[in-house]
Amino acid sequence: VSPFWVGFRGGYIRAHQLALLVVLACSGCQRPVVYVPAPPPVVQPPPTDPTPPPPPTQNPPTTVAEILDKIDLGMSFESVIAVFGRPPQDVPGATPANMSRWYVVEGEKTFLVFVVMDGGRVVRKGSSVVEEVR
Amino acid sequence: MKLDSVRSFKQELADRYAAGVIELDPPMARFFEATDPQHYDSISLGVALKAGAALSDFVVSIRSSDPAAADRIAALAHGEVDVRIIPSIDARSTPQWLQARRDPLECGVQVGLQAKNSVGTLGCIVRDNMGRPYALSNSHVFADGGKAPIGSFVTQSGKSSAEIIGVLDRFIPYSGSTPNLVDCAVVRLAKVRILPRHNLAIGGDIRGVRVVTPDDLGAHVFKVGRTTGISTGKITSVEMDNLPVNMGDSVPRFSDQIEISGGPAADFSAPGDSGSLILDAAGWAVGLLFAGGRDGKGEDFTYANQLSFVLQRLGMVLA
Numbered sequence: 001v002s003p004f005w006v007g008f009r010g011g012y013i014r015a016h017q018l019a020l021l022v023v024l025a026c027s028g029c030q031r032p033v034v035y036v037p038a039p040p041p042v043v044q045p046p047p048t049d050p051t052p053p054p055p056p057t058q059n060p061p062t063t064v065a066e067i068l069d070k071i072d073l074g075m076s077f078e079s080v081i082a083v084f085g086r087p088p089q090d091v092p093g094a095t096p097a098n099m100s101r102w103y104v105v106e107g108e109k110t111f112l113v114f115v116v117m118d119g120g121r122v123v124r125k126g127s128s129v130v131e132e133v134r
Numbered sequence: 135m136k137l138d139s140v141r142s143f144k145q146e147l148a149d150r151y152a153a154g155v156i157e158l159d160p161p162m163a164r165f166f167e168a169t170d171p172q173h174y175d176s177i178s179l180g181v182a183l184k185a186g187a188a189l190s191d192f193v194v195s196i197r198s199s200d201p202a203a204a205d206r207i208a209a210l211a212h213g214e215v216d217v218r219i220i221p222s223i224d225a226r227s228t229p230q231w232l233q234a235r236r237d238p239l240e241c242g243v244q245v246g247l248q249a250k251n252s253v254g255t256l257g258c259i260v261r262d263n264m265g266r267p268y269a270l271s272n273s274h275v276f277a278d279g280g281k282a283p284i285g286s287f288v289t290q291s292g293k294s295s296a297e298i299i300g301v302l303d304r305f306i307p308y309s310g311s312t313p314n315l316v317d318c319a320v321v322r323l324a325k326v327r328i329l330p331r332h333n334l335a336i337g338g339d340i341r342g343v344r345v346v347t348p349d350d351l352g353a354h355v356f357k358v359g360r361t362t363g364i365s366t367g368k369i370t371s372v373e374m375d376n377l378p379v380n381m382g383d384s385v386p387r388f389s390d391q392i393e394i395s396g397g398p399a400a401d402f403s404a405p406g407d408s409g410s411l412i413l414d415a416a417g418w419a420v421g422l423l424f425a426g427g428r429d430g431k432g433e434d435f436t437y438a439n440q441l442s443f444v445l446q447r448l449g450m451v452l453a
Contacts, residue, residue, distance in 0.1 A: 091236065093363070094236070094242070094334065094363065095334065096334060096337070096363075096364055098337075099334070099337050110327075112329055112332060114337070114338070116337045116338075124337060124338065126338050126339065128330075128331055128332040128338075128339055129329075129330070130327055130328070130329055131238075131267065131327065131328050131329075131330055132327050133267055133323045133324060133325065133326050133328060134324075134325065
């Protein structure tokens with residue numbers, strides 16, 4: 001028997017004929033996988049008239065603890081006003097020149113927040129609760 | 135002199151004075167009956183620092199409206215005294231309403247009886263044993279020296295009903311027979327907003343209450359008052375006894391008082407500052423301002439009760 005003959009159902013076919021049969025059977029039930037490379041990333045060209053992004057918005061601190069935390073000893077008066085976002089609520093003729101005070105509402109409570117300045121710099125800060133007598 | 139020696143010597147002078155040994159005119163008995171401050175002579179004794187000496191070197195302080203009487207006592211003390219001639223020591227209220235309404239109420243604002251022209255200063259907020267808030271000032275501010283009925287309205291900046299901050303709750307009446315320690319009254323607050331512990335004179339919250347002792351002589355103190363605002367002074371005498379104070383229609387005597395001076399050129403207080411709280415440099419409340427007078431050289435002296443006595447007598451604590 002020739003080695004080129006493979007037994008098949010009691011008969012014999014040639015090896016190249018068997019290979020042809022296998023190829024035909026596979027091509028009928030399976031599609032070949034095709035690899036398509038990803039397109040290169042699209043790079044937007046820089047705008048011709050760039051507008052600077054808006055500065056990050058910082059809401060003024062709302063609680064007394066936050067406010068006092070943001071006021072550092074040695075800070076300038078302008079910086080303190082920036083923390084509150086508004087000028088002080090001093091009593092003309094009563095609040096001493098080296099002191100500034102703000103009222104801060106926190107929940108249902110009102111607090112007096114104050115700073116004491118020396119040489120244009122904060123040397124002391126604190127708060128005191130306002131009590132409502134009914 | 136050491137403190138114990140000065141105290142003994144002060145007591146000896148007071149005893150001899152009271153017994154008439156020093157032969158002052160008028161006699162001691164008149165002190166308790168005097169109603170005419172224009173002809174009222176007296177000797178008040180206290181403890182002061184010896185001028186230019188160490189902090190532990192004390193002398194007897196003599197305050198008198200009668201230079202001759204002061205000279206006689208000074209001679210007995212061999213010059214170891216601090217003498218000031220003060221013609222009249224007056225209660226420091228005023229009939230003038232000056233300040234606008236303040237909200238919230240705090241130490242140093244103007245207060246007075248709605249029915250009387252007697253304006254002074256709200257010293258501080260105090261509380262009773264139930265925690266209810268009251269305004270503290272002098273009896274001659276809130277109670278017209280004891281003549282105003284309990285329940286009288288007290289206002290802040292005028293006489294309209296809209297200005298009412300509370301009602302007179304209690305006061306300590308002046309005694310005519312024994313020395314007074316305090317001139318104080320409290321008003322029960324209603325429908326107001328308050329800053330209980332904040333005091334502009336120290337730029338922060340009051341730390342608490344403490345007693346003034348001879349160790350405090352020369353120490354800086356502060357107050358915020360309705361007339362002169364914030365001022366600074368030094369304690370010039372303590373344990374001041376037999377101090378006559380002109381209340382207008384009576385001259386009660388006060389003992390264990392604190393004397394303060396702003397110096398020769400600056401007054402620590404003026405009429406209308408009665409009731410101001412006096413604090414030390416560390417923020418402790420020490421006194422309740424109630425009177426003052428100018429000596430012959432023009433230096434103004436302010437007198438204050440020990441705050442601890444005030445609170446004790448009224449049954450109150452600092453808010």
